[in-house]
């Protein structure tokens with residue numbers, strides 16, 4: 521995806537490393553201090569709502585609480601790997617598309633369940 525910008529492989533690695541470090545720092549900050557969701561403050565939850573609570577629970581090995589907070593917390597490392605691999609985590613395009621579609625469907629189903637339940 522970054523190749524469309526005509527940047528070198530080294531620049532791609534540096535960019536992805538910088539983004540990964542920034543997201544990790546934001547995640548660590550969120551784990552300690554919390555980051556309020558602007559959508560939730562307006563009364564509408566988003567697909568990521570509960571993610572901080574889910575990671576806190578998962579890190580303390582309380583996976584039941586983690587799934588109740590946000591059932592798709594487990595997909596975040598996979599989505600990161602997918603992005604790092606230039607959206608070609610698997611060699612076959614159909615497998616890549618199916619993998620990504622399954623995660624998107626998972627987020628939609630989890631979102632609907634959290635709203636209904």
Ligand SMILES: [Zn+2]
Nearest residue numbers: 557566568569
């Ligand atoms: Zn949210």
